[in-house]
Amino acid sequence: MKHVKLVLLLMAFGLLSLTVNAQYKGPGAKLEYSTVQVVTDNASKLDKQDKHVKLKGFIIEQINSDTFWFQDKTGKVRVEIEKKHLPTVPFDEKTEVLIIGEVDYDLLEGCEIEVNSLIIEKQ
Secondary structure (H helix, E strand, O other), rough: OOHHHHHHHHHHHHHHHHHOOOOOOOOOOOEEOOHHHHHHOOHHHHEEEEEEEEEEEEEEOOOOOEEEEEEEEEEEEEEEEEEHHOOOOOOOOOOOEEEEEEEEEEEEEEEEEEEEEEEEEOO
């Protein structure tokens, strides 16, 4: 009976530690910074592969309730940001931000990034 309790305890601890500490370290795990030009030039391919991208730049204009223009030194692209992904602190077109999102490409509408995370870079 002691062995069963010990095994169950070890299993529970092992499962708990896996959920707390597990992190994928294989190919594709590290998301490198990209640029708007690289993303737009490869948008169709990135969309088909469901790739996420990480960009640093500025939200320069709001188009509608959840669509904005994002710009870096290489160009600009539309980004869709749901309210739940917007930061709680105010920011403007001069505030540098980091966005992480999935590339969405449509032949007629072009490239758009569906933002999953928006972080204000420290000033």
